[in-house]
Amino acid sequence: MPVQVDRSRPIADTRIFGAEESRRGYRINKFAMSLARAENREAFAADEEGYMARWELSAEEREAVRERDWRRIMDELGGNIYMIIKIGTVTGHGLYQIGAHQRGETYEEFLATRNASGAR
Secondary structure: OOOOOOOOOOOOOOOOOOHHHHHHOHHHHHHHHHOOOHHHHHHHHHOHHHHHHHOOOOHHHHHHHHHOOHHHHHHOOOOOHHHHHHHHHHHOOOHHHHHHHHHOOOHHHHHHOOOOOOOO
């Protein structure tokens, strides 16, 4: 299978989600993916702590989820945006709120950088 990423042309401040990240984030990504099912979203919304314990998240992972620290979840804990957005959806944080947090901007500052009119 051909390599799809040209590592000779890195993009500044960009992290490649590869095998190492995948292994590191296995638990939190599996937890996040569980939220694709309605009954799991309901269980998490009703008792976040109990639901996280059920998935055996580490203390560090639970703290990051509690704090909605999207940057830490992705940069330090191996979270994949396609999985983590499921946590955001249940907690009322959409892709743009997560994106703003990732960039260290307010939601309004982040929206101002979007090209699509009415993007929210």
